[in-house]
Amino acid sequence: MNIPILIVHKGNTFYLPIVLRQLRLFNPNSRICLISDESTKCYDFVEHYDIKNYSEGLIHFGEIYKHRSSNPYDYELFCFQRWFVINDFVKENGLQDFLCMDSDVLFYCNVDDVFNHYLGCDFTICNKLGPGCSLFNAHSIKSFCDYMMLMYTSPSYINKMDGIYENLKSEKKLGGICDMTAFVWYQENVKCNVIDIATPIEGSCFDGCITWSAGFEMKNGKKKVYWKENLPYGKLESDNSLIRFYCLHFQGRSKYSIFKYILDKNKVHHSGFWYDLKWLLSKDILNARLKGIKKAINNPKMVVNFVKAKLK
Structure with missing residues (x-):
């Protein structure tokens, strides 16, 4: 179907x-x-x-x-x-x-x-x-x-x-x-x-949110992703087994790192310092961050909530 x-x-x-x-x-x-x-x-x-x-x-x-x-x-x-x-x-x-x-x-x-x-x-x-x-x-x-x-x-x-x-x-x-x-x-x-569908079945699952551990190994506040044949995998902390992710969910501020996980038109994953820098300095991401700053200036309560969350 x-x-x-x-x-x-x-x-x-x-x-x-x-x-x-x-x-x-x-x-x-x-x-x-x-x-x-x-x-x-x-x-x-x-x-x-x-x-x-x-x-x-x-x-x-x-x-x-x-x-x-x-x-x-x-x-x-x-x-x-x-x-x-x-x-x-x-x-x-x-x-x-x-x-x-x-x-x-x-x-x-x-x-x-x-x-x-x-x-x-x-x-x-x-x-x-x-x-x-x-x-x-x-x-x-x-x-x-x-x-x-x-x-x-x-x-x-x-x-x-x-x-x-x-x-x-x-x-x-x-x-x-x-x-x-x-x-x-x-x-x-x-x-x-x-x-x-976030429960691993036969070596694969869907990601509920990349910033939620859900039993997976974490790195810098996100699930640590291992790339095998240009597909993302996570490592379960319980037995170190690798689980294929059918999707990754970039909720909240994790959206700014979404470019690190995309594939090109040939389904090939790219990474590295210069690749990351190109994206970080791209007009789209710079404009998005600028909008975020303007929104924060116009909504001080949002800034306070963000700081509280970081201090938890």
Whole structure:
């Protein structure tokens, strides 16, 4: 079965073309549907869809959403809303099974070859809470969206979320309620068949986040990657076995190092001082860092949260 790949994204960020090109490299015949804004309508090797045409559920959820996180309001809200965008897109286009993919995930596999083994489950997840590459079906995405609406309308859930967030604030900790919270609670409270694809099976797995150890050897705050035949592997601390990564997820500031893990058009991995320097001094990354600095200047609270996280 050919599994469509859906990506919901805002803005033409420096890492988006990197991710899209590598995804196409390993999936030359797949439908790649980028649901986004006008700024990303420039990649002729994917299908572009205007996010404004799939905003009904997004708007309804926004009307009931209450922010309970140290992360910025707009960021956290959109993390929830993207699932409603996908639900509306799936209904509009009559899709059945499909892969939802974060725009900061590098793929090193063919989606059909791997995910056809998981057809029939409600969805796939990484480390129970990471939906960076989640296979859904039309029924399960609607069920999950209904559950998120319940979370923000049911008094019992509202009280639970309020209690968690107030405790975090009183203990001066970062974090709060996010869509990953919804994924964990859904698995705990709704009868469902969910497969954790971050668990190594027959020598391979998907990476939930490159900055989470999950039992793998770490180096400089990220999973240490070993390259074999131009494919990435991680070493399990338990027995030193090498596990092939089907993907790597560059969440947060780790995006700035994404260039170290890409393959060229011939699927060859490159590294070295001059290669790294070329990327670090590239216009795209320099502009991205400049935008980050400007954003920090305009949002001092973000700087405070970043410093607190580093000091933990």
